[in-house]
Amino acid sequence: MSEVAIGGTTPAAPRQDKVETPLRRFVSEFCxxxxxxxxxxxxxxxxxxxxxxxxxxxxNPYDLAQLDIMDGRMEPGTVGGAGFTYWLGTDDQGxxxxxxxxxxxxxxxxxxxxSALIACLVGASLGLMAAYxxxxxxxxxxxxxxxxxxxxxxxxxxxxxxxLGKGVMNVVVALVIVxxxxxxxxxxxxxxxERRREYIEAAQCxxxxxxxxxFRHLLPNCLPPLIVVATMQVARAxxxxxxxxxxxLGVPITExxxxxxxxxxxxxxxxxxxWISFYPGIALLITIVSINLVGDQLRDVxxxxxxx
Amino acid sequence: MTVYLVRRLIxxxxxxxxxxLIVFVGVYxxxxxxxxxxxxxxxxxxxxxxIVALGLxxxxxxxxxxFLTNAVQGDLGRSFVFNEPALRLILQRMPATLELxxxxxFLALVIGLPLGLYAGLRPNAxxxxxIMAGSILGFSLPTFWVGLMMIMVFAVQxxxxxxxxxxxxxxxxxxxxxxxxxxxxxxSFLTIDGLSHMVMPAVNxxxxxxxxxxxLTRAGVRETMLMDxxxxxxxxxxSPARVTFVHVFKNIMIPVVTVVGLELGSTIAxxxxxxxxxxxxxxxxxxxxxxxxxxxxVIVAYLMIIVMMFITINLVVDLTYSLLDPRVRLENxxx
Numbered sequence: 001m002s003e004v005a006i007g008g009t010t011p012a013a014p015r016q017d018k019v020e021t022p023l024r025r026f027v028s029e030f031c032x033x034x035x036x037x038x039x040x041x042x043x044x045x046x047x048x049x050x051x052x053x054x055x056x057x058x059x060n061p062y063d064l065a066q067l068d069i070m071d072g073r074m075e076p077g078t079v080g081g082a083g084f085t086y087w088l089g090t091d092d093q094g095x096x097x098x099x100x101x102x103x104x105x106x107x108x109x110x111x112x113x114x115s116a117l118i119a120c121l122v123g124a125s126l127g128l129m130a131a132y133x134x135x136x137x138x139x140x141x142x143x144x145x146x147x148x149x150x151x152x153x154x155x156x157x158x159x160x161x162x163x164l165g166k167g168v169m170n171v172v173v174a175l176v177i178v179x180x181x182x183x184x185x186x187x188x189x190x191x192x193x194e195r196r197r198e199y200i201e202a203a204q205c206x207x208x209x210x211x212x213x214x215f216r217h218l219l220p221n222c223l224p225p226l227i228v229v230a231t232m233q234v235a236r237a238x239x240x241x242x243x244x245x246x247x248x249l250g251v252p253i254t255e256x257x258x259x260x261x262x263x264x265x266x267x268x269x270x271x272x273x274x275w276i277s278f279y280p281g282i283a284l285l286i287t288i289v290s291i292n293l294v295g296d297q298l299r300d301v302x303x304x305x306x307x308x
Numbered sequence: 309m310t311v312y313l314v315r316r317l318i319x320x321x322x323x324x325x326x327x328x329l330i331v332f333v334g335v336y337x338x339x340x341x342x343x344x345x346x347x348x349x350x351x352x353x354x355x356x357x358x359i360v361a362l363g364l365x366x367x368x369x370x371x372x373x374x375f376l377t378n379a380v381q382g383d384l385g386r387s388f389v390f391n392e393p394a395l396r397l398i399l400q401r402m403p404a405t406l407e408l409x410x411x412x413x414f415l416a417l418v419i420g421l422p423l424g425l426y427a428g429l430r431p432n433a434x435x436x437x438x439i440m441a442g443s444i445l446g447f448s449l450p451t452f453w454v455g456l457m458m459i460m461v462f463a464v465q466x467x468x469x470x471x472x473x474x475x476x477x478x479x480x481x482x483x484x485x486x487x488x489x490x491x492x493x494x495x496s497f498l499t500i501d502g503l504s505h506m507v508m509p510a511v512n513x514x515x516x517x518x519x520x521x522x523x524l525t526r527a528g529v530r531e532t533m534l535m536d537x538x539x540x541x542x543x544x545x546x547s548p549a550r551v552t553f554v555h556v557f558k559n560i561m562i563p564v565v566t567v568v569g570l571e572l573g574s575t576i577a578x579x580x581x582x583x584x585x586x587x588x589x590x591x592x593x594x595x596x597x598x599x600x601x602x603x604x605x606v607i608v609a610y611l612m613i614i615v616m617m618f619i620t621i622n623l624v625v626d627l628t629y630s631l632l633d634p635r636v637r638l639e640n641x642x643x
Contacts, residue, residue: 147323150622152574154581155614162599162607163334239450243581246452247596262453270471274460281453288448296444 029301036297039290046287050105057099062254076275089275091264097275100261101283107257108284111168112238115175119237120230122176123183128214128222130184131191141184148181153240161249171250175237186229190222197221224302231295235288242284258284316626320619327615328379331608332372384612385605389598394609398591403493404474405590408582409575411497411506412513413568419514420521421564427522428529429552439522446519451578455512455585462508472587475505509586513579517571524567528560562629569625573618 031037054060076089076097088097130141148156160174194200195218203213242259244250251257256264258280265276366374378384384394427436463471477494496502532538533556541555580592587593591610598606 147326150323151615151618152577155574155577155618158577158580158595158599159331159334159611162611235448239448242450243452246450247581247584248600249596259450259452262456266456269456269460270464272464277453277456278460281450281457284450284453285448288450289444292444292448 026301030297033297033300036293039293039297042286042290043294046105046283046290047109049102050109053099053102053106057096057102059096059099061095061100061103076279088279091261091276092268097261097279100256101258101280104256104258104261104280105283105287107168107251107255108238108241108259108287111171111175111241111251111257112234115172115241116179116230116234116237118172119176119179119233120183120226123180124187124219124222124226125214126180127184127187128191128218131188132195132210132214132218138188142188145181145185148177149185153178153236154243157240157244158249161244166249166252168251168255171241171244174244175240178240179233179237182229182233183226186225187219187222190225191218194218194221228295228299228302231291231298235291235295238284238291239288312630313627316623320623323619324616327619328376328612329372331611331615332375379612384609387598387603387606389601389603389606394605395613397606398594398609398613401589401591401594403495404588405576405579405583405592407495407497408506408509408513408579408588408590409572411510412517412575413572415510415514416517416521416571417568420518421525423518424522424525425529425552425557428526428533431526431530436526440526443519443522446515446522449515451512451516452581452585454515455508455582458508458512459585469508470505471508473505474502474589475499476501478502509582509588512585513575513582516578517568517575520567520571521564524564525560528563529556532556532559566625566629569621569628573621576617577614
């Protein structure tokens with residue numbers, strides 16, 4: 001999805017304005033879209049909820065002492081035995097869905113953002129190397145990228161989890177392997193153009209070490225497309241993790257992400273108990289939509305081709 | 309062209325070899341091959357015999373050669389669960405997956421192209437904004453959750469559509485009356501009942517593709533509209549319809565065709581999710597079930613088949629591409 005639109009990006013917006021700093025211009029252009037701004041606010045709130053879940057959730061859904069099996073499968077809005085209202089209902093174990101979702105968000109976001117970050121580090125480093133060193137290094141890395149991208153993400157993830165088995169770390173490994181290629185290709189594309197610029201030549205003449213040229217000179221100038229890809233990939237990682245967990249290949253039952261919560265509600269849905277699957281799905285949806293909205297606006301702002 | 313063809317074929321062959329090596333290493337080396345390939349019910353003597361029979365006492369590179377030789381001959385092992393050749397098991401379920409994937413692709417084109425064209429031509433119209441917002445939703449909605457909600461609304465609440473399964477199936481020859489329906493390869497889209505079972509899974513699988521086609525078409529139209537040749541065609545006084553369908557549409561078809569072609573493969577892969585939600589008895593459901601019960605020969609067979617399928621699709625798309633756009637084959641490097 002994102003590679004289609006980003007593939008044609010020509011890097012480095014021409015800096016015409018002398019009064020405005022690029023950052024300020026970027027911020028003001030980003031804020032032109034109210035929807036994107038809203039998305040940013042929502043993401044922040046969701047992240048805060050996830051971080052402070054253990055303080056704001058009405059119940060610790062994984063502390064068995066706090067659960068009452070008599071409260072199982074209660075409808076949204078019922079008052080439970082413990083005395084507080086289950087605003088989003090309870091699951092079959094009598095867990096408060098709202099608390100479950102807050103804790104689930106934590107796992108979903110950690111896995112999603114964590115894997116995207118690692119993939120970004122790996123992919124960007126390899127992409128920079130490919131562009132800067134060129135020659136055989138470039139060929140090998142880009143062949144790997146091509147190979148990787150010719151298979152859909154879910155298949156690669158499925159394959160890796162079939163080999164490794166369930167587990168949070170295994171899911172992260174799978175997501176990193178799925179995603180690094182997007183970063184590598186994006187960074188290489190930009191870096192190929194950037195490395196011919198004078199400032200790189202100047203840095204080379206100063207005999208700076210290669211890693212310094214790569215990360216201090218080349219990388220900062222390749223950031224705009226990388227930021228767009230990274231934003232989109234976080235959303236994709238969260239969605240993919242949820243899908244894998246739904247299929248029973250992702251996180252274990254002891255660390256339920258949103259996907260697993262939805263899977264738990266599957267069997268009760270046919271008897272009309274919709275809330276067990278419905279609300280975690282809504283939480284997942286809001287998270288992914290707001291990240292994508294922000295990513296979309298970032299792409300429009302950072303893509304010089306769309307400037308008239 | 310011949311040189312290009314030969315080079316692409318050799319490349320494809322290398323990819324097949326590389327992927328078979330990865331699958332081999334994944335299943336035979338990372339996991340415990342004894343546990344993977346010998347039924348857990350076997351006793352010690354049976355185990356020893358099976359280890360020798362399967363060649364697991366040989367060095368790894370020899371094992372790989374044996375695996376490769378068997379694979380080339382179509383022997384990818386027997387399923388523990390069904391006690392049938394894994395390959396046959398998968399091929400039996402392939403038609404169900406294929407018809408679902410083709411149905412979804414068809415829906416994606418029929419719905420996505422017109423909407424994308426409209427949104428691209430009138431980027432500021434409120435209808436276009438709605439379309440684009442909808443497409444963001446299509447990207448963001450987790451497929452499996454939408455599937456669940458569809459079942460909840462259309463099957464449980466409204467009772468309009470059946471929730472799971474393939475319904476009544478029929479073979480093509482049976483459909484035109486040459487033989488009984490039940491013999492031959494079975495298809496759901498040939499019966500009313502089968503179609504009603506297919507609607508929800510196909511729509512569910514298509515959602516992502518529809519969004520993709522919309523965005524691709526819109527982006528293509530927007531970029532093409534700014535091109536000099538379009539401005540020139542307009543300045544020449546050609547009718548808007550002619551500019552749209554001849555000058556713009558033709559030029560955006562290359563990326564759309566490529567992506568839809570490539571997406572056919574990923575539709576087949578993503579049907580894993582849809583099939584699990586709707587209990588659609590295709591390859592995807594089989595592989596998930598197999599992973600859950602550790603029926604490894606089936607996993608290996610599925611991965612090998614789908615890898616082959618992808619390489620073939622990529623090859624065909626690349627070749628079509630090079631026919632459509634001579635620049636691709638003139639440029640000697642594949643990157």
